[in-house]
Amino acid sequence: MxxxxxxxxxxxxxxxxxxxxxxxxxxxxxxxxxxxxxxxxxxxxxxxxxxxxxxSARDYNENDRLTREVLFAAHDYLHCWSAAVIAELAPWVRFDTGPILRDTLEDFVFCHLLTEAAATVGLDYWYLSTIDLDERIPIGTTLTTLTVNYHERYVSEYRRFCPDWDAQHPGFFGDIARFYCSGVFKGFDVQDVRRSPRLLNWLSHELSYGAKQREYTREWLAFLAAVEISDEPRQLAAPVSLEEPWKQRLIHELGLVLFTKVKEDSDSGLVLRNRNTPPExxxxxxxxxxxxxxxxxxxxxxxxxxxxxxxxxxxxxxxxxxxxxxxxxxxxxxxxxxxxxxxxxxxxxxxxxxxxxxxxxxxxxxxxxx
Incomplete structure (x- = not known):
């Protein structure tokens, strides 16, 4: 970053x-x-x-203020980075050049939700959940993760309810991206969450915020749109279409690139453009x-x-x-x-x-x- x-x-x-x-x-x-x-x-x-x-970061980290702000900056960094990757992998969407129009709004919503998934999966699921943060940055931090209460140290508990559970592979990005778009989290059900406080601690936020993400994203992108776009309030949190083949390809390809970046510290050979024309x-x-x-x-x-x-x-x-x-x-x-x-x-x-x-x-x- x-x-x-x-x-x-x-x-x-x-x-x-x-x-x-x-x-x-x-x-x-x-x-x-x-x-x-x-x-x-x-x-x-x-x-x-x-x-x-x-x-030394200790002088700036009273009450974990610095650690939290650095991690949120890293989260936002992955937003920006994945938006640039989408521009390379799916240039026809014009996600980095705009303008946002009535017939392109939902494509922008889909792509923005992919950047949300990239920020959360890349930082929380694929990095922070696999380490002891206090050992990695020995400044006495009390933080373990940032936006989700998930950690690999509890994987045996997750597998009690979903025996083949595995978050540490490229396809997991697609699972979270599809969840953000559809609101359906596969692998666990309500009864599982009721029987495991650990599952509840992790999934309650993810499940409650999924609909909010779609609502906030549609409102914001409609505000940025070049033409006036208004939605019925009940439609703001509606699922985002995943039927288009290009969307499935983009989910797959972005997951591979993100996994390579986080796990292997590699750019996958992609050359990302430093300049773009953001929608206004x-x-x-x-x-x-x-x-x-x-x-x-x-x-x-x-x-x-x-x-x-x-x-x-x-x-x-x-x-x-x-x-x-x-x-x-x-x-x-x-x-x-x-x-x-x-x-x-x-x-x-x-x-x-x-x-x-x-x-x-x-x-x-x-x-x-x-």
Whole structure:
């Protein structure tokens, strides 16, 4: 990740201390794999470590902040990398050049879900689950995995319910990719999960988040589309078609390339283009701050009228404020306002405070929904 010329790290003018102190409920660094950029807060453990990434990490890892941020950066890196691989393996989809149109939206949704599968399978299933992370990076970390609670040390328990279970082969990528698209996880059933807390600990998140991934992906890509695309809310989480032969070939080929990258540290001979033309939302589109950078686009009355958009504008606006200049009383009042969803009150509280200094150009289109 640190040496791959395909991607770059880019700081954003936000203060991660708001997240460290649990004053905002989520990280707002954001991502956009089409930009082949790994975004991070300008005031964060990751930002300080990146200035000298080969020195001791202990000074930056209070409460595992650095370890978590580095792993999420690696997760996003695999998003970007796999998007570039898809562009090479299936150039007719134009996944890296856009524009997104009504008749290509579902192909983009399918390809984006493949990047989700690549990030999760490559980092969690094929790497973190096969090692003891604290032994690999001896800085006292308490983390074992990142986005799924799966580890190979428990494989005997998994095989009690699925005797031929094996995650460590290229075809497993296809299993997860098809699950993300269909919502069907093969190998285990509800009764198995009820009889094994270990299975429940692993699969409950995967099963619950599968539908959300399809919903979020469709909403985001529709926002980026060159034409207005709207779906019935009940259709957002619908399964993604897997019938097309090219989709099956792409799943197979991407799984092979990903396995070679993670397990053998090889590029499989693929030459990935460093430049692309990422899809962009139309500039005259009403901003939805789940998918728009509040450091770049101001709040409009129309956007404020939509509660989901307003919530993410307020969270981004708070994260873009220097926490050290905000009194403890104001911090408590902000936390109270957020919990009660009193977003206008939160904006009034934060308005007088000093913003985090700009650190360079930032993108307009940024996925911050989580």
């Amino acid at each position: 640190l040496s791959d010329p395909l991607v770059r790290f880019a700081p954003r003018a936000i203060d991660q201390q708001w997240r460290y102190k649990h004053l905002v409920p989520l990280s707002l660094a954001g991502f956009n794999p089409f930009l082949r950029t790994l975004f991070h807060a300008s005031n964060s453990a990751l930002s300080r470590w990146l200035a000298d990434p080969y020195s 939302s139309p500039k005259d589109r009403l901003p939805d701050f789940r998918f728009v950078n509040a450091n770049v686009v101001p709040l409009t009355p129309e956007a404020a009228a939509h509660p989901k958009s307003l919530r993410y504008y307020v969270l981004q606006r708070i994260a873009a404020t220097a926490l050290d200049g905000v009194s403890e009383d104001t911090q408590r009042a902000l936390l109270h306002a957020l919990r009660r969803e009193e977003y206008e009150a939160a904006l009034r509280l934060i308005e007088p405070a000093e913003r985090v200094p700009p650190v360079g150009a930032e993108p307009r289109d940024l996925f911050v929904l989580n």
